[in-house]
Amino acid sequence: MEKTNSASRFVDLVQTKKSFEDIKYWTWSEMLIALKQCQESPSLTNSSIMLKKCIDLLSQKISLADGASSSASSVNSSRFRSSCDSKSTESLKTNFASTTWWFEDLLFFSTECLEMFVQSMVSHEFDQVLLSKFLIHFQKSKFFNATSDVKMKVIESVIDMLDTLDENVLSLKALFDILRVTLGLNINKGSKNRLEAMIGSKLGHATLDNLLVPSPYGANYLYDVNLVLRLFKAFLSGGINQASPSQLAKAANLMDSYMVEVAPDPCLKSSKFLALAKVIPDSARKSYDEMYYAIDLYFEMHVGMSEEEKEKICCALNHKKLSYEVRIHLSKNPKFPLKSTPSSPESQQPETENLLQNINYSKSLISWPHNLTEGINTDEKEDKSSEQIVLYHGKFDLPADNERFKVHLEGMQWRVLELEKLCRKMQTQMRKILKSRVASSYCQVKSLPKLCS
Template sequence: MEACCCNLEVDVNGEETFMVDKTVITQYSNKFARLFGKSSGATGKLKVIFHDFPGGAEGFELMLKFSYNNGTADISPSNLFLACCAAEYMEMKEPVADVSNLLEQTEKSLQEISYWTWSDLLIGLKQCQSLLVPDSSVMVERCLDTIVGRLVLASEASPCPSTSSTDSSWVRYSCDSKSTESVKTSFSRLTWWFEDLLFLSPLLVAMLVKLMLSRKMDHVVISKFLLYYQKAKFSTATTHEKCKIIEMVIDMHYDMDLSCVPCKTLFGILRVTLGLNISKCSRNKLETMIGSQLDHATLDNLLVPSPYGISYLYDVNLILRFLKAFLRRGNGLVTPIRKVASLIDLYIAEIAPDPCLKTSKFLALATAIPDSARDSYDELYHAMDMYLEVHTQLSQEERLKICCGLNFEKLSPQACLHLSQNKKFPSKFAVQALISQQSKLKNLLHMTPSTSSYNDSPCNSSGAAQKGKKNKTSEQVVLYSSNFDISTDNEKLEAHLQGMQWRVMELEKFCRKMQIQMAKITKSKASGHSYAKSLPKLCS
């Protein structure tokens, strides 16, 4: 580059030094004009050092070409953003003299961005990223918005539109470069751009996704792009970069419609975060999202290893936080909370054999679910039995605390009988289980139809006699239990328990006989079309 008088030395970011004519360059740059305004008559060479010139030596050289070519420049998609950044930095908005304005020329070129090809948009976006343009830059927003607009059109259009279309070049480019197949699957037509945008930084991906969400793009496709991006970038990223990438992925998913994000996807993201020190805010967002869909989780999903430094095998605290998020959702639906209750019971049974699991953690899980969410406490009882089997060193007080988590009214007869013989449980709970079971059997038998319902039945007299026998037996059991003294020694306690077990079994046998008899009565009445009453559900 030749100049009449090279009286100004410019060091650009330590990359390269330029010798320029101060008079020429100040004619186009308000920054230089202001800098040399008071020393315009000074003789000798001056030196200016730039440490943060956008685009470095390449950007400064582009600005010099514009200045030395009488205010003209060859602006194209490949250098538009570079010229724009250089013009802004050198304050080339309002010319000092009556000359052309580089920033004005770049803005006019930017208005034609909608006519750029897909490859031109990618080149421009790469240039923006290399220039470290702030996220509020109009150039970046315009470029990203144009890309999103193209993707929206592509998702609505056929895979390879006709060449007569105004914007067909960018779509043809994507189709031709991504596959040699003449016909693509529907999903591949929606994801052909994934590979093209892998060069974006997490910051620009976040800006891109926000624009996609505002343009109502398919959340499923957006989620798949984020996961594709995360997986591709992790192969070469540092630990710090991995944290930034996964935090961006979490934050973007948090803004989506969670009904479009499978629970499996969220647990996959969770697995990736293990071992990474991501921000507390992003971790809370992920746990909230998972908690809100806990009724769609599986046992394998919940078996997350404990973080480093925790003695027990699985991360119980994490599951408790999931539960808290799920219960906080409070949608009032019965089915989801019952699914979660069953899932948590399975989880408790899985972690119960862990010898390092503290009683407080076990009890917190057992009591976290409302009683109304469980139809049966059998699974929880078996988990408690397993826990007590492994943790033989527990004190009597700790055993009592654990057993208080049971609802004996929701234990099956088999579980109650097992508990009554289970010496790992405190004696008072064995007695309580038997009394509860006897009470349920008594109520069951009292729910049978009255004798007036069987006036025409040939079995009426025998049924009444059996009913009397039943009442007598039930009353004897109740009297027996009311006179029971739990303060007696172990031998008497075992004798009492055995007697109560025998009576419970006798009642169960009698109940089964009555069910058979009632079935016969029902069949007899149905054949004569004279009995329209339905039997109680518990006796059916």
């Protein structure tokens, strides 16, 4: 009886154009009935105005009840609180134990009402984390016993509303769950792109399991490689400078792990595998070892590949960022084409020897001012310098941690160059001192004293 009276009261209010100010005195249940009537009777005069008014007041009631609204003025808040009768207030207090007390009451919303409600809640600065949870709950509840067309309409609306929220409030797991739901639905391209962009912006936090999405129905390959490529392109769409170095490194490691996972798929085309290898820029990678293992596995599982196809894939490898062990393995790997196989790391030994010789030669120059002041014989010092260079003239065995050793040598060379600059400055000063002392010795008819004892 109460629901019938409320419905009649609503119809009378709309048709007679009575003041909409009366709505604020309605209870929670009366407001829900009014909203349902608006959805069921959209042809009524002023129905759309009533719908917007009810949704806005409903949003205010939820915001006030949860203490989440920071935009409502104190005047409106006090007026709205006084509008709640004792029965409505008691009913809400019972549900306050959970922040999601209103979720079930609003599941009757149409997609149009849902969009109006979310926009109203955002304007009232409602907690967007809670709002995103409601949207996920709404989607899951609406999918029970729904047709494909209804599911498609609901998921598109939920995606569009999630896209209006702050990206930091969205759960990556929830977004991937929605993505998997959309695989069996033919949603519009706009919603699809928005969902992939939301996921792409958080790809630095994704795991390998997130990316292992099955291929579309009818495809002969195992995983949806095209989807992964789009996600990584979305991740890099803002430019490489937009992502932090740690996120770029995680994304590169994630792609390497994905390539290892999909490499054994016999139906994966070489063009797609090459696209995976090139999607992450070289500057984001510190090492290519994992990619090398993925390519090695791909060549092993695709024995019918031509040399030209292999060479294209091998072009994605940066040999300078391969570890010493991997370069040794690559130089002896028969599965790789000869053109892409680098020379053996041992052949790089003369370059390292030259670096060592330059360092020792520079070191010998450091002691020049001291030798001059001490009056040490030049021939004797040249012999010692020669001995230092000869120490590294024999065959040099590179250690296993060759990369770290090379960086250490480069650092030493830099420090020696700095010392050489200091050396030249000291030489100039010593010449000035010598000239001044020689001049004074002529004046005083004294012998030149020793500069250093």
